[in-house]
Amino acid sequence: MTAPLFKSSAAQKLSSHQTAHRETLCSTCGLCEVRAWPAKESIQSCVFKLGWLGEQESNVFGRERRVEDEDEMRFGITRRRFIASLKQPIAEAQWSGIVSHLAMRAFETKKVEAVATLHRSKTDYFFPEPVLATSVEEILAGRGNKPVISPTLLALETAYKQGIRKLMVIGASCHIHVLKDFQTRFDYIREMEIFAVGIPCVDNIKPRKLRWILERISRSHETVRHYEFMQDFNVHLKHENGDLEKVPYFSLPQELAQNSVFAPSCMSCFDYLNGLADITIGYVGAPLEKNKKRQWVMVRTQKGEDLLNLIEHDLEVFPETSAGNRREGVRVSAEQMMERTNLGEAAPVKTGRKIPIWLGRVIAAVMRRIGPRGLEFARYSVDFHLIRNYYFVKKNYPDLLQTLVPKHVYKILKDYGFKA
Ligand SMILES: Cc1cc2nc3c(=O)[nH]c(=O)nc-3n(C[C@H](O)[C@H](O)[C@H](O)COP(=O)(O)OP(=O)(O)OC[C@H]3O[C@@H](n4cnc5c(N)ncnc54)[C@H](O)[C@@H]3O)c2cc1C
Ligand code: SF4
Ligand code: SF4
8 A cells, every 4th residue: 555645734723832933743654644633632642632652552561661770761662672683684674674574474384464564765864654464475566764754544444344363563652652552542553463673763763854864964965875874873874885974973964963854753753662552673783893784672561572572583582682771861961052052043053073084983983892882872872862852842832841852851861861
């Protein structure tokens, strides 16, 4: 199933959040574009109306995450976590391809009849086309990131019309939040057995910004086929001829440090690690080892265990590791961010690299040796993004602060001595 991308969102017409001065929060998750039921029902399940985690987390796990548990507070409720790679990595997957492999096995073993995922659009290699995949080939074609906000849930319309009873949905946390609420709120997909496979997601952007950003990061943005912000403090960009270009975070052009680069929805997102999914599969907590494609697996529910059982023998598994200390890095990054934000929109946007690439490389090399690694890198990234997003919402959507922000964010602010 394919659909035209990013039609004028029903959310734009329906949201009561909209004012003349600010943009409606919507990550174009796709539900409001479904025509099989009224959009005014879909929007009732919007995470930007209901908020992140909290009650939704209790509905899934029977309790909320414990703020007394330093890791559960950040990573969400899990039954087990570990590092893994597929023994036989899938070519052109984002990492080793655990997500696609899992989806293909679930389909082949008839655990699910279809998979809601994304194909690549013909318009741009990195743009998504929502799809209900009903063959191994169609599932495999979904591999790899589409690094823009994506309407995955539009595929629910096809699943509903086809009378699918067992469905896998691969999504970012906004997709999984909206999906879980909609399934319990209305009858349309209530009886569907849904397996939610989550990817971590942060700092996402609108499709129209993608090329502007890539042009500023890469020496040849048209040939980039894979890019990721990596644990070695570099952006890694792989080109179609196989070349790997590395750009240190510290040398990114200053115009990319503006909060307005990211979608407002993604600056108002408080579930980086997809805490409601049955299983979350990312990389940020895994050690970075050359050509190893290590991934980070978080099994959250019994359904997640059942899915993992399908592929466990295909994985090389390793324990989590952790080294370094994140605290100073989080504090400095958060303070720099606040300074920039306080300058306000009237201040001229600085452009170009403040730190030349050669010096950025030196700093990245030092950070890689002494900075946060493994789980500590994940804690660093989670803490920084929660703090930054808190201040973004406080400044731009103060009336939504109470609804959107989960409890553990206040604990993290307090831990670093930042004011709520
Ligand atoms: C914008 C973005 C930011 C991310 N940031 C982080 C991060 O900071 N830390 C981290 O650990 N992981 C992050 N991830 C997830 C990570 O990059 C991998 O997608 C994940 O580890 C799965 O790898 P894989 O090889 O198993 O996936 P594959 O087997 O290649 O499968 C990837 C699956 O994700 C789906 N997908 C791709 N793009 C999107 C999208 N935009 N929305 C919903 N579904 C999508 C694909 O259709 C496919 O089904 C991010 C992903 C995205 C899209
Ligand atoms: S995020 Fe999804 S549910 Fe919310 S307004 Fe946008 S399309 Fe609708
Ligand atoms: S950052 Fe959050 S809101 Fe934005 S696409 Fe990812 S999960 Fe959705």
